[in-house]
Amino acid sequence: MKKRQFKMKPSFAYFFLAPWIIGFLAFTAFPLVYSFYLSFHQVSLTTEGIRTSFVSLENFQYAFTVDGVFIGYLTVFFRELLLSVPIIIVFSLIIALLLNQKIRFRGLFRTIFFLPVIIASGPVLKELQDMGVTTIPSIEEVFIYNLASRNADQFLSGILLYVLDNIIMILWYSGVQILIFLAALQKIDRQIYEAAMIDGASTWEIFWKVTLPSIFPMIVVNTIYTIVAYSIFSLNPIIEHIKIQMFELETGFGYASALSWIYFVIIALILVLVFVIMNSQSKRRYA
Amino acid sequence: MNHSMVKRGKNANIKLKRWLVGVKGNDGILIRTLIYSLLIGIGFVYIYPVIFMASFSFKSLEDLLNPLVNWIPSTLYMENFKQAYQVLNFFPTLLETLYVTILPALAQTAVAAFVGYGFARFTFRLKNFLFILVMMTFIIPPQVTLIPRYLVYSELNLLGNIQAFLLPATFGQGLNSAIFILIFYQFFRAIPKALEEAALLDGAGHLRIFFTIAIPMAVPAIIISFLFSFVWYWNETYLAAIFFGDQLTTLPLELQKFAASYQKMFPAGMDESASKLNEGIRLAGTVLSILPLLLVYFITQKWFVEGVDRSGITGE
Structure with missing residues (x-):
């Protein structure tokens, strides 16, 4: 009876949700539709207001043909995303696994690993990049020396060099992910481990057969989080390009809208792809 | 043996x-x-x-x-x-930064608590649909909504005004609002309903229950949301630069144009040895611009680090 009464007034839910619904319509849905509309127009700001003239797909054609840098930025972005996201996920999982052991100073280590989330704004990272502090010089020298002497193939060494050059940037992106993994690891029932150990499973087997499947949903969450955070970070050249085009007289708001929509669709496609692949993987392996 | x-x-x-x-x-x-x-x-x-x-x-x-x-x-x-302090115009800039970060963070936290409570405590027809919609807003890049927002703000003369940040935050469309709604949703779902049901039987209204029973219980979630919101607004420079123009500034924005401001303040050529921007001065500027955040972090780090545990993002 009590329970039913509490649930009896679903209309009140809309009262609580009203601010969000209004906000969504005004600040998200309307801008989405409007920028989609603008992307097919040439937009100019006059003293009487905004003037738009329909140009059909011209903005989109311009992006892929005339605008030389946009496609370049997109490819670089895509390559870096492909490299960085798996590294960030693996790194943060390893660190979370280490922190999940019975160790002293766990709090101190967590504080250190989370610190970048607090201070890593665009301008701060820019300063650090300019000073060349985003890599550890001595490590890099050793690796370059090794690579040169071994004459490793171009593709692999390219990847390695990128990773080494940006090792601190990559690590600095993983603060939130470490904590999410750590929280998930601590929720795994200790009894499952004990049962596995009694059955004679080794630590290695337990990791692949117990730990990994239990935190798999968090791997998906972290991957999506990483992709989103990476794509909207203020040092990303694509979003900088969109900003520049906004205030460029020749191209303006219409073209910038088209660029932002192309970018949005690409990110959405990547996310859907990642989600579908990871989901089917988990079903095949762990179902 | x-x-x-x-x-x-x-x-x-x-x-x-x-x-x-x-x-x-x-x-x-x-x-x-x-x-x-x-x-x-x-x-x-x-x-x-x-x-x-x-x-x-x-x-x-x-x-x-x-x-x-x-x-x-x-x-x-x-x-x-000393020089970096002057170039950043530290104290006035700090006050302005606090002004444009604390207010949106407060608004964002308040509305996230409200909306999260609505999702956690009621069952209604469109619940799943709306909840998915909330989560979807997380993946929309701000660049897509930026241009229409900019045009509307310029029509309404809100550019260079804190409203450019405050208004979306007040209506649950601020920076990463979806995450904060999720935090409150998980938090309210995890605490038992008994007290609220009793109050309802005693004739209290939903709004009163929310303010007198739910909110006092949600203090940890409120602190976590506020701190994360504060830090994210503080570090946001892309939107801030576009919306605030020259009217408002923040420490990260001042850091962004540090070199230019330095040249203006200490023009080169007057005194060769003293007036060259070097790494030391630039890094002093960087340190100054993150110092307030570091202070906040070291006082409240427990909330940050345990926040992710407690927020229940990882599910039950």
């Missing part, structure tokens, strides 16, 4: 193995050393830039040029900080 030599040897072997590798695979001395050295190594890589910043910001020009001075400056040279 049979104490043959073979068995004794075996025992010693097992003991040694236990001591090195451990029984359960994680308390042996070898594994422990490995774990600690990995943690310390990675930890060092993490804070290397911070140590670098701190060390170089105290270096005078002589120290910077002297290859023998590596990590520890020969004297605590404060001139860098």
Whole structure:
């Protein structure tokens, strides 16, 4: 009876949700539709207001043909995303696994690993990049020396060099992910481990057969989080390009809208792809 | 018991193995050393830039040029900080930064609590649909909504005004609002309804229950949301630069144009030795711009680090 009464007034839910619904319509849905509309127009700001003239797909054609840098930025972005996201996920999982052991100073280590989330704004990272502090010089020298002497193939060494050059940037992106993994690891029932150990499973087997499947949903969450955070970070050249085009007289708001929509669709496609692949993987392996 | 030599040897072997590798695979001395050295190594890589910043910001020009001075400056040279302080216009900028971060963070937290409560405590027809919609807003890049928002704000004369940040935050469309709604949703779902049901039977209204029962219980979630919101608004420079123009500024924005401001304030050529922007001064500026955040972090770090645990993002 009590329970039913509490649930009896679903209309009140809309009262609580009203601010969000209004906000969504005004600040998200309307801008989405409007920028989609603008992307097919040439937009100019006059003293009487905004003037738009329909140009059909011209903005989109311009992006892929005339605008030389946009496609370049997109490819670089895509390559870096492909490299960085798996590294960030693996790194943060390893660190979370280490922190999940019975160790002293766990709090101190967590504080250190989370610190970048607090201070890593665009301008701060820019300063650090300019000073060349985003890599550890001595490590890099050793690796370059090794690579040169071994004459490793171009593709692999390219990847390695990128990773080494940006090792601190990559690590600095993983603060939130470490904590999410750590929280998930601590929720795994200790009894499952004990049962596995009694059955004679080794630590290695337990990791692949117990730990990994239990935190798999968090791997998906972290991957999506990483992709989103990476794509909207203020040092990303694509979003900088969109900003520049906004205030460029020749191209303006219409073209910038088209660029932002192309970018949005690409990110959405990547996310859907990642989600579908990871989901089917988990079903095949762990179902 | 049979104490043959073979068995004794075996025992010693097992003991040694236990001591090195451990029984359960994680308390042996070898594994422990490995774990600690990995943690310390990675930890060092993490804070290397911070140590670098701190060390170089105290270096005078002589120290910077002297290859023998590596990590520890020969004297605590404060001139860098004095100049950076002037260039950033530190104190007024700090006040402005607090103004444009604290207010949106408060608004965002308040509305997230409200909306999260609505999702957690009621069952209604469109619940799943709306909840998915909330989560979807997380993946929409701000660039897509930026241009229409900019046009509307310029029509309404809201550019260069804190409203450009405050209005969307008040209606649950601020920075990462979806995450905060999720935090409150998970939080309210995890606490039992009994108290609220009793109050409802006693004739209290939903709104009163929310303010007198739910909110006092949600203090941890409120603190976590506010802190994260604060830090994210503080570090946001892309939207801030576009919406605020020259009217409002923040420490990260001032840091972004540090070199330009420096040239304006200390024009080169007047006094060659003193008025050259060097690494020390730039890093002093960087240190100053993150100092307030560091202070907040060291006071409240428990909330940040445990926040992710408690927020229930990882599910029940």
